[in-house]
Amino acid sequence: MNDHDWLDEELRNLPDLTPPTNLLPDIMKRVEERASQPIWTRFWREHWTLIRNSSLGLSMALLILLFWLSPVRLLSSVVALSPALSPIFRVTAEILDIAVTILNSGRVFETPLWLVVLAVTAASYGTCIVAASTVQRLAATKS
Amino acid sequence: MAQVQEFETLVRNYQNMVFSVAARIVGSVADAEDITQEVFIKAYDRFADLQQSQSIGGWLKTVATNLSINHLNRYRARWRFFSEQENEPELAAPVEKPDDRRELLELAIHKLPDAQRVPLVLFHFQDLSYDEIAAKLGISLAKVKTDIHRGRETLRKLIGNRHE
Secondary structure (H helix, E strand, C coil), X not given: CCHHHHHHHXXXXXXXXXXXCCHHHHHHHHHHHHHCCCXXXXXXXXXXXXXXXXXXXXXXXXXXXXXXCCHHHHHHHHHHHCHHHHHHHHHHHHHXXXXXXXXHHCEECCEEHHHHHHHHHHHXXXXXXXXXXXXXXXXXXXX | CHHHHHHXXXXXXXXXXXXXXXXXHHCCHHHHHHHHHHHHHHHHHCHHXXXXXXXXXXXXXXXXXXXXXXXXXXXXCHHHHCCCCCCCCCCCCCCCCCCCHHHHHHHHXXXXXXXXXXXXXXXXXXXXXXXXXXXXXXXXXXXXXXXHHHHHHHHHHHHHHHCC
């Protein structure tokens, strides 16, 4: 038997390591802590990716709808259905309508205001990501 | 509470395997403990799905491997992790002389530098191909082959003289 065969055989037959005895209790302690959390906390934790993506998608859809639909017209039907809530809906609709008008008609150096707002938002988001990543990298390097 | 008890059974059945994967990749018992805990916490969060699965072991092994590699990437400078190492590892380092031959081999694996140990463990213990290892570690195929070859050479130097 040559060295390679011998080494392969030894590696293949190497049994699993035995973890420290405290590992199982430590894991179960954390599991029991999680199990005792309220159901909504667990739902949030277990499906946070889904929630995040859904929220993002919904926000984008609402933003797009805001530009395509007139908020006043859209909410007037709701107002008609529930007269008691009409003042709230009316004010909200007015505010949204004004916002849409300003975003559509406003210009900064011949650039539509909504485009400027979008660019600034994207740039801020990017800056935050880069800053957080840099801080994490520096902390990891230091540690 | 019944679910917690069922989960405890799962942990008992798989803790050795998960711990071994983590310990052999990161080369540190303390870090391997942390990673093992994280793996089982993730498993608990997906326990309902995993109970229906026929490949819990495979899932746990994959998660343990990925978390271990992430751990190395995060906490060690990348240039140092997979840099070409011209210097031979410290073979003259004092090797304890355990009676058990397997313990000696385990110790030798732990003494390998990261760049050699990680691909070697993925190849021999996770049964990944060279291509899969290269993709997982983000290094070239040639480097994977070289590192595994060097790792094996180092292991043979460390324990070969005890081989009958």
